[in-house]
Amino acid sequence: MNWQVGYALKSIQEVRVVTGAENIRGDAIKITAHGRPDAVAVISEADFIDLALAMGYHQQYPEMHFLCGYRKGAVWEGAAIRYLEGQKIGWGNGGTLTSAIQDDNVKTASHKEFFFSDRLIRQLRCVTSIDREFDRIHSVTLADGRKLRIGMVREYEPTAEAVRALWDRFGAVDVVWNINPNGKPTQKAIEAGEELGCKVMKWDELQVLLKGR
């Protein structure tokens, strides 16, 4: 059994409503839970899940209800997200899968780390279009014509390293948005942003920036 499938099975079996979880073949597992239809999840060990990989999994496991990027550092390409959502396949990390089983929304769940912040931006009337380039990178066009590239950082405590790593990996952004509601960017993180040429902020500040007031 692949290592990530083993870990996933162990943590899924701990979920209160789950009555069984087994490896059916390759990276695919079947989950049975009280009062819920059986669910098939594919547990990927990939660091990067792009469109080709997502489509490949779907072809290999047509019965799949959920694609799980088990590595904490896994990054999802926007095109892969759009494909999966279009096919009514849930996507996200291990925590997203276990929550989705409990909430009985395996087929529609999306990465729980980014779910609320993605929705927050989409709800703003001043945002006219959004290109979700990657799970955590949104290029937004605003009603007044401005364009902003926003990168989300979800660490408990956004650090200078988290800011630099985001910039190195995804290129220049205008804003590094600390999406952890309990987090607070450290002084060094704010300074690292200033050195690179972006602002590190939380939602209250970002909201003001987007609304242009």
Added chain:
Amino acid sequence: MFGSSLVRVGNDFDILVVGPSGEPLSRLKNEIRLAGKNLPLDVLYMLPPEAEETGFVLNEKCVPLLELARSRWG
């Protein structure tokens, strides 16, 4: 180490690394990438002033890996 995997089966193993940035950090990141090839590691990197500013070690009840290894394998 910190987080839920200290007390029960979690989705991953949370590890905090406090140290300088630059070359030593790049080297360490490469080593951790190798060590985590078949492990769900979630590593948080902090500069020493950041660790102090956030009080993370105390607040999250971090346990030194060495101490943990000693307690598990004597």
